Amino acid sequence: xxxxxxxLIEELRRMQRIGRADVCLGMGDDAALLDPAGRKxxxxxxxxxxxxxxxxxxxxxxxxxxxxxxNLSDLAAMGAEAAWCLLSLALPAGQRDWEAWLAAFMxxxxxxAQMQQVALVGGDTVATDGPLTLSxxxxxxxxxDAVMARAGALAGDGIWVTGSxxxxxAALDAAFAERGMGGMTAxxxxxxxxxxxxxxxxxxxxxxxxxxxxxLGVRVAIDCSDGFLADLGHIxxxxxxxxxxxxxxxxxxxxxxxxxxxxxxxxxxWPLSGGDDYELILGVAPALEEELQTRANALGLALTRxxxxxxxxxxxxxxxxxxxWQDSIIPxxxxxxxxxxx
Amino acid sequence: xxxxxxxLIEELRRMQRIGRADVCLGMGDDAALLDPAGRKxxxxxxxxxxxxxxxxxxxxxxxxxxxxxxNLSDLAAMGAEAAWCLLSLALPAGQRDWEAWLAAFMxxxxxxAQMQQVALVGGDTVATDGPLTLSxxxxxxxxxDAVMARAGALAGDGIWVTGSxxxxxAALDAAFAERGMGGMTAxxxxxxxxxxxxxxxxxxxxxxxxxxxxxLGVRVAIDCSDGFLADLGHIxxxxxxxxxxxxxxxxxxxxxxxxxxxxxxxxxxWPLSGGDDYELILGVAPALEEELQTRANALGLALTRxxxxxxxxxxxxxxxxxxxWQDSIIPxxxxxxxxxxx
Numbered sequence: 001x002x003x004x005x006x007x008l009i010e011e012l013r014r015m016q017r018i019g020r021a022d023v024c025l026g027m028g029d030d031a032a033l034l035d036p037a038g039r040k041x042x043x044x045x046x047x048x049x050x051x052x053x054x055x056x057x058x059x060x061x062x063x064x065x066x067x068x069x070x071n072l073s074d075l076a077a078m079g080a081e082a083a084w085c086l087l088s089l090a091l092p093a094g095q096r097d098w099e100a101w102l103a104a105f106m107x108x109x110x111x112x113a114q115m116q117q118v119a120l121v122g123g124d125t126v127a128t129d130g131p132l133t134l135s136x137x138x139x140x141x142x143x144x145d146a147v148m149a150r151a152g153a154l155a156g157d158g159i160w161v162t163g164s165x166x167x168x169x170a171a172l173d174a175a176f177a178e179r180g181m182g183g184m185t186a187x188x189x190x191x192x193x194x195x196x197x198x199x200x201x202x203x204x205x206x207x208x209x210x211x212x213x214x215x216l217g218v219r220v221a222i223d224c225s226d227g228f229l230a231d232l233g234h235i236x237x238x239x240x241x242x243x244x245x246x247x248x249x250x251x252x253x254x255x256x257x258x259x260x261x262x263x264x265x266x267x268x269x270w271p272l273s274g275g276d277d278y279e280l281i282l283g284v285a286p287a288l289e290e291e292l293q294t295r296a297n298a299l300g301l302a303l304t305r306x307x308x309x310x311x312x313x314x315x316x317x318x319x320x321x322x323x324x325w326q327d328s329i330i331p332x333x334x335x336x337x338x339x340x341x342x
Numbered sequence: 343x344x345x346x347x348x349x350l351i352e353e354l355r356r357m358q359r360i361g362r363a364d365v366c367l368g369m370g371d372d373a374a375l376l377d378p379a380g381r382k383x384x385x386x387x388x389x390x391x392x393x394x395x396x397x398x399x400x401x402x403x404x405x406x407x408x409x410x411x412x413n414l415s416d417l418a419a420m421g422a423e424a425a426w427c428l429l430s431l432a433l434p435a436g437q438r439d440w441e442a443w444l445a446a447f448m449x450x451x452x453x454x455a456q457m458q459q460v461a462l463v464g465g466d467t468v469a470t471d472g473p474l475t476l477s478x479x480x481x482x483x484x485x486x487d488a489v490m491a492r493a494g495a496l497a498g499d500g501i502w503v504t505g506s507x508x509x510x511x512a513a514l515d516a517a518f519a520e521r522g523m524g525g526m527t528a529x530x531x532x533x534x535x536x537x538x539x540x541x542x543x544x545x546x547x548x549x550x551x552x553x554x555x556x557x558l559g560v561r562v563a564i565d566c567s568d569g570f571l572a573d574l575g576h577i578x579x580x581x582x583x584x585x586x587x588x589x590x591x592x593x594x595x596x597x598x599x600x601x602x603x604x605x606x607x608x609x610x611x612w613p614l615s616g617g618d619d620y621e622l623i624l625g626v627a628p629a630l631e632e633e634l635q636t637r638a639n640a641l642g643l644a645l646t647r648x649x650x651x652x653x654x655x656x657x658x659x660x661x662x663x664x665x666x667w668q669d670s671i672i673p674x675x676x677x678x679x680x681x682x683x684x
Contacts (some may be wrong), residue, residue, distance in 0.1 A: 048468075075373055078371070080373065086387040124388055131471055239588065278458040
C-alpha cells in the first residue's frame with residue numbers, strides 16, 4: 001500500500017547515498033529486502049510531531065539529523081549496531097515547496113547517516129491536514145548475548161552516564177524564553193548559548209560506546225531522553241531496585257556548571273529532570289567499572305559515576321531514588337521527567 | 343527517545359497477545375530484540391492519515407484490521423512470511439477517551455494478527471494537534487532466492503491477479519455519495535453494499551499465496567493498492583516492458599459484475615483504476631502458470647489471467663498498457679490510479 005500524494009519518495013530514494021552490501025533491495029518496491037547475515041535484530045520506532053517534539057519552524061537540516069539521532073540512540077542503548085532505517089513523512093498539504101524542504105532535511109539526515117553508515121531503505125510520504133509528522137523506524141544488528149536492556153540491575157551496580165546532562169533542557173528553556181513561551185532566561189554567553197543549542201539540535205547517539213559496553217558485559221542501559229530521573233526510574237522499575245544519586249555528581253557541561261553553580265534547583269531542573277539528552281545511563285557491575293571507564297577514555301567520551309543501585313527497602317521502595325546534595329539528602333523535584341510540551 | 347504524552351503504549355503492550363519464540367524482547371525497552379534465525383528480512387512502512395486514507399469517524403476495529411492488513415499486503419507481494427510489526431499512533435490531543443478507542447482498535451488488529459501470527463513488538467503513542475495518524479512498520483522473513491519484486495517481467499509472461507478487483511473502489515464511491523461528498527451511487531442491494539464495504543474495510547493480505555508463488559519460482563509481483571492500472575504500471579516501468587490487458591477479463595465480484603454489466607466506463611472506474619484492493623498482481627512465466635493456478639485453487643483463492651507482458655515497441659512504449667474491450671482496443675481512462683482523496 002502506498003499513498004502517492006507526493007512523488008517525494010522518489011526524491012528520498014535519490015538522495016539516500018549510503019551503500020550497504022546487506023541491502024538486497026532498497027527503496028522503491030513494496031518492501032525492502034535486507035540480509036542480517038545470521039545476526040539478531042534491534043528495532044525501534046519513534047514519531048515526532050511539529051509543535052510538540054520540535055518547533056514548527058525548525059531548520060529542516062537540524063530536524064533531519066535529530067529524527068535519525070533519536071532513533072539511533074535507542075539502538076545505542078541496546079548495544080546494537082545501526083544498519084537500516086525507514087522514514088515516513090506526513091507533510092502539511094499545500095503549505096510550501098516540500099521538495100526544497102526535503103533536500104535540506106536530507107542534508108542533516110545524511111550527515112549522521114554517513115557517520116554511522118545507516119542506509120535509508122524504505123518509508124513513504126503522505127499529505128496531512130495537520131502538523132508535520134515524522135516517523136522513523138531504526139533497525140540494528142547484534143550478535144550473541146551482547147545486548148543491554150532496562151531490567152537486570154543489581155544492588156551494588158554503579159550508575160554511570162555518558163557525556164553531559166541538561167544541555168538540551170537549558171537550551172530549550174532559553175528557546176522558549178526567546179519566543180515568549182515561558183521557559184527560563186539565564187545569562188548565557190553567546191558561545192554558551194550556541195553550544196547548548198547544538199546539543200539540543202544535533203545530539204550524538206552513543207553507538208560505538210554502547211556496543212563496547214555490551215561487548216564488555218554490561219547488561220543494563222537506557223537511552224536518556226525523557227530526563228535522567230525519569231529514565232533511571234525505568235531501569236529501577238524494570239529491575240525491582242532503588243538507587244542513591246548524588247546530584248552534584250551528574251556530569252554537566254562547563255556552560256551549565258557556570259550558570260547552575262551551586263543552586264540545586266537548577267541542577268534539578270536541567271541535568272536531573274531535563275530531557276532530550278540522548279546520553280546513555282548504564283548499570284554496571286563493580287568488576288566492569290574500571291575497564292568501562294578505560295574504554296570510554298579511549299573514545300574521548302566522558303563517562304561519569306553518579307550513584308549506585310541499592311536493594312529496595314521500607315524507606316526506599318523499588319523504583320525510587322534517594323537524592324543527595326552536598327552530603328545531605330534532599331527531596332526529589334515535584335516534576336519528574338520531561339513533558340514534551342515539547 | 344520516547345514521548346510520554348500518553349501511557350497508552352503500556353496498554354498496547356498489554357493488549358498484544360501473539361507469542362513468538364523469535365521475539366527475544368518485545369515492547370517496553372528502547373528497542374525490540376528479534377531473531378531472524380538466519381533468514382532474510384522484508385521491511386515495509388506505511389502511514390495512514392484520518393481524512394485522507396480513512397474517514398475520521400471510521401470504526402476503530404476496522405481501522406486496526408486495515409492498518410495491519412495494508413502493511414502485510416506489502417510483505418505478501420514480496421513472498422515474505424509476516425513476523426513482527428511496530429505501530430506508532432499520533433492521537434489528537436484531548437479529543438476523546440483514547441483508551442477505549444485503542445481497545446477497540448486492537449480487537450480488529452488482533453483478529454488479523456492472530457490469523458497471521460504477527461507479533462506487535464514496538465512503536466509509540468504521541469499527541470498531535472492534527473488528525474489521527476498511524477504509522478505501521480511490518481517485518482517479514484524469507485529464505486533463499488524465493489522473493490518477488492517489481493522488476494524482471496519478461497515478454498510472454500502472463501499477468502495474473504488474485505481475488506477480485508474494484509470492490510473497495512465501488513464501496514468508497516457509495517460511501518462518498520452517502521456522505522454527500524461526491525462519489526457515485528448505484529443500485530446496490532443491501533447485501534451487495536455490505537459485501538463491498540467489508541472488502542473496503544477488511545482487506546485480506548494474500549500472504550500464504552504470496553509465499554507459495556515465490557517458492558514456485560514466480561519472481562514478479564506487486565501489491566495492488568493504488569489501482570490495477572497504476573500498480574501494473576509500476577511493474578512495467580521497473581521491467582522496461584509493456585502489456586496487453588483485456589478489460590472484461592479483470593476478476594470482479596458478482597456485485598460489481600451485476601452493476602457494472604457491459605459498461606466499460608464502470609469497469610474502468612472500479613476494477614481497472616480503483617484502489618484499496620490489496621490483491622496481488624503477478625507476472626508469471628508460461629511454464630509456471632498451470633501449477634500456480636493449481637496452488638491458488640488448493641487455497642480456494644481466485645486467480646485470473648488478465649493479459650500478458652509484451653516487449654515495448656513504437657506504438658506501445660515501455661511502461662504502457664494496451665487495453666481491449668470485446669476484442670477492440672479502447673483508450674485508457676484519463677485518470678490512472680487511485681488518488682487517495684482518500
